[in-house]
Each structure stands twice: as C-alpha cells, then as structure tokens.
Amino acid sequence: MKSIVSLKTYVDNLSEKKKELFHKIFSVSEDTGFLTIPKEMKKWVISTFGSVKIVEKQKIIRVDNNITCETALFNELRAMRPLDIKKDYDTQQLIKEKKGGDFCNPKTRTACDVFGRIKGKWCITGSNIAKYESMHGLIIFNEHNPLKFSSVDIKDYLETANKWIRKVNKNDSERNYPYVMWNCLWKAGGSIVHGHMQMVVGKKKHYGSIERLRRLAEGYNDVFKTDYYEDLFQAHKMLGLGFEKKNVRIMAHLTPAKEKEVLIISNEKNISEAIYKVLKAYLKMGVESFNVGLYLQPLDKSWEMPVIARIVDRGKLSSKSTDIAGMELFAGASVISSDPYIVLEKVKKEF
Numbered sequence: 001m002k003s004i005v006s007l008k009t010y011v012d013n014l015s016e017k018k019k020e021l022f023h024k025i026f027s028v029s030e031d032t033g034f035l036t037i038p039k040e041m042k043k044w045v046i047s048t049f050g051s052v053k054i055v056e057k058q059k060i061i062r063v064d065n066n067i068t069c070e071t072a073l074f075n076e077l078r079a080m081r082p083l084d085i086k087k088d089y090d091t092q093q094l095i096k097e098k099k100g101g102d103f104c105n106p107k108t109r110t111a112c113d114v115f116g117r118i119k120g121k122w123c124i125t126g127s128n129i130a131k132y133e134s135m136h137g138l139i140i141f142n143e144h145n146p147l148k149f150s151s152v153d154i155k156d157y158l159e160t161a162n163k164w165i166r167k168v169n170k171n172d173s174e175r176n177y178p179y180v181m182w183n184c185l186w187k188a189g190g191s192i193v194h195g196h197m198q199m200v201v202g203k204k205k206h207y208g209s210i211e212r213l214r215r216l217a218e219g220y221n222d223v224f225k226t227d228y229y230e231d232l233f234q235a236h237k238m239l240g241l242g243f244e245k246k247n248v249r250i251m252a253h254l255t256p257a258k259e260k261e262v263l264i265i266s267n268e269k270n271i272s273e274a275i276y277k278v279l280k281a282y283l284k285m286g287v288e289s290f291n292v293g294l295y296l297q298p299l300d301k302s303w304e305m306p307v308i309a310r311i312v313d314r315g316k317l318s319s320k321s322t323d324i325a326g327m328e329l330f331a332g333a334s335v336i337s338s339d340p341y342i343v344l345e346k347v348k349k350e351f
Contacts, residue, residue: 002240002341004074005030005059010239022235024224025067026254033058033075049080063254067216067228070255071333079337089318091147091288095193099144103194106140113137115167120160122153133200135168135175137161141195146184147283149195154279155272158294161199162269168201169299176302177202179210180294187289187314187323197292201299210295214305229265229306241340245351248274252340252347257312258323259338260287262347264309271307277350278311285346289314313338 002010008030011022037045037052049055054077061074102109107117110126113135118125126138139157143149158180165178182197183190190196205211217228224231233249236242242251247268253261262278264271275292282290295308315323327333 001345003076004061004339004341005076007061007063007239014238018238021231022238025065025220025228025231025235027064027066029062031060031062033060049077065255067220068213068255069332070257071331072255072336073327073333074336074339076337076339078335091317092145094317095145095147098193101192101194103140103192103196104144110138110140113164115171118160118163118167120156120163122156123160125160125164128198133202135172135201137164137168137199139164139197139199143195146190146193146195147288149276149279151273151276154276155270157197158270158272158275161197164199165201165296165299173300174203175201176298176300177204177206177210178296178299179207180296182290182292184291184314185289185317187317187319188291190289206298210305213295214303217305218303233265241344243344243348243351245274250274250278250344250347250351252344253310254340255334256336256340257310257334258314258328259336260285260313260343262311262343264311265306267306269307271309274351275309275311278347281347281350282311282313285313285343286316287313288317 008028011019011028014022035056037056042052045052045055058075058077063072063074064070106124106126111129113125113127120139122142123139124142126140128136128138139161141149141153141157143153161180168175178199178201180197180199185193206214220228220231233242233244233251236251236254237244241254242249244250248264248266248271251263251265253263260282264274264278266274279290279292291312291314293310295305295310297303297305325335327335
C-alpha cells in the first residue's frame with residue numbers, strides 16, 4: 001500500500017505532463033530529523049515507538065499548496081507519541097447522560113429566529129443564543145446522539161439549512177454569503193452534547209477563507225487558463241488520493257487543515273450522500289469528534305464556485321491535549337500524523 005512518506009517518489013515517477021500539472025499547484029519535499037536517545041530512555045522508546053532507530057532518524061514530508069499557501073508537515077511517528085488520556089472514559093455513556101437537555105426540547109428551551117422556525121423531517125431550526133453573526137442559526141437534530149446519523153438524516157439537515165438560508169436572504173437581500181458548519185462534540189467546538197449544525201449568512205463579502213479561495217482560484221484560472229478545482233482534483237487523483245462518484249469528487253487532502261481531512265467538491269448542490277459516507281468511514285476509524293465546513297457561493301450569484309465540503313477529525317474525546325497549537329495558529333502549517341493514503345482507502349470502501 002502507498003504511504004505519504006513516499007510522496008516525493010510518486011511525484012518524481014509521474015509522466016512529464018502530469019508532473020507539470022502537479023507542480024502548478026503543489027510542491028513536495030522530504031527531510032530527515034536526527035536525534036540521539038540516551039541509554040536511560042531506550043527501553044521507554046522501544047515500548048512506545050517500537051524501535052530506537054525510527055526515532056533517531058525521522059522522515060518529514062512537507063507539502064505546500066503554492067496557490068493557497070497551505071502547508072502540511074507529515075510525520076507518522078507523531079501518531080505514536082504518548083498522550084495524557086483520561087482513563088475509564090465512556091463516550092456513549094456520557095452522551096446518554098446528557099439526554100433530556102435544552103436541545104432535546106428545542107421548541108421551549110432554545111431561542112427562535114424572528115421569522116420563526118423551519119421544521120425538517122428529522123430536525124428543527126433555532127437561533128443561536130450567543131451569536132457571532134447577526135443571522136446565526138441552528139439545525140437541531142431530533143436524534144440526541146451526535147454520533148448517530150443516517151444518509152437520510154444528513155440530507156434533511158442540509159435541505160433544512162438551505163431553507164433557513166433562503167429565508168434569511170428573502171428577509172434581507174443584502175445577506176448573500178452563507179456558510180454551514182457541523183461541530184461535532186466539544187473537541188470540535190460543539191458546546192452542547194446533542195446533534196446540531198450551525199449556519200451563518202453574512203453581508204458585503206464572504207468569510208475570509210472562502211473569499212481568499214475565490215480570489216486565488218480566479219487568479220489561477222487567469223494565469224494558467226485552466227480551472228483550479230479541476231487541476232486540484234487531477235493532482236490528487238494522479239497520485240491515488242482522489243476518486244469520483246456520481247459527479248462528486250472526493251480527495252484525501254494533500255494539505256489538510258488537520259487530521260484525516262477529506263475534501264469533497266461538486267457542482268451539484270446536494271452532496272449529503274458523500275458527506276455521510278465519509279463520516280461513516282470516520283466512525284469506523286474510531287473518530288469521535290469532527291468538523292464539517294460547507295463552502296457555498298453567494299446567493300446573488302455575483303461569482304461562482306463549486307460546493308466544497310471540508311471534513312476533519314478533531315481527535316479523541318478522552319485526550320487532554322488539543323490538536324491545534326502554534327504551528328497551525330501562527331505559522332500557517334498543519335502538523336499531521338495521519339496518512340492520507342490510509343484515510344482514502346477507508347473512505348473509498350464506503351462508496
């Protein structure tokens with residue numbers, strides 16, 4: 001099976017035409033980190049990492065998206081490092097204990113938008129009580145367990161979110177910039193232990209990352225006379241990190257924001273089935289907390305972009321450490337321990 005540690009070799013072995021396409025967007029380099037293990041540490045190193053040799057000589061893979069300036073630093077050894085874990089942690093029991101809270105009674109114990117609620121088959125909208133955007137709504141699932149959902153559920157959640165977005169725009173035509181997010185459990189920023197999504201609709205211009213991507217993609221198209229999103233997919237596909245099903249393109253991201261990032265791109269509005277299948281694979285991989293972000297073009301169609309879903313694993317709920325630190329916050333480089341090739345293999349089995 002392929003591995004991210006051999007990515008540079010895979011790129012070097014591409015045909016000249018494919019190599020040229022890859023380098024229009026990405027660059028990849030490999031380096032080695034050396035260290036010396038004191039004899040007093042060797043027993044612990046062997047029990048933790050399996051070998052002193054692989055610790056004293058570590059291969060680091062760096063991937064840069066030269067268009068978006070996203071950087072990823074891969075070292076599989078980081079997945080083996082010891083973490084401070086809460087013992088006897090039962091995620092399902094904790095979720096069960098939280099049943100009966102405010103989101104289990106949304107009509108009477110959550111705020112309502114001024115235009116009322118929108119009811120889906122398996123969800124209902126609410127208004128976020130502590131807003132970070134003037135129009136900041138909730139999709140509150142009928143299902144309490146945030147880790148229990150079906151393809152039908154997700155389709156309904158996203159359709160209801162779209163109805164809410166349209167309602168907001170109808171009430172205020174200047175609100176043209178929608179964004180949908182799903183922060184599943186507290187590691188991902190979900191403060192309420194009950195299944196829910198959030199939606200915001202902004203004015204004047206899109207949110208930073210979406211606006212930046214739009215500008216950079218347009219610049220790329222002008223310079224190379226080809227479509228950025230098409231080339232992005234082909235660069236992943238030629239390296240075995242992307243595939244297409246029913247006009248939906250799925251990639252294990254070469255420059256992930258965080259662990260196990262899967263990128264879904266489609267010109268079709270409904271990508272709920274693909275999101276469900278990726279999350280199904282996530283759950284089988286032991287993921288307990290995740291973020292889903294949905295990039296959507298302006299409602300007034302002042303510019304166009306495909307529908308883009310970004311999905312990342314946020315780590316074990318029992319871990320006391322965070323997955324984001326100084327490199328991600330200030331250097332703009334994501335430190336990654338998961339292998340995109342393994343991620344895509346697991347995801348592909350669900351399609």
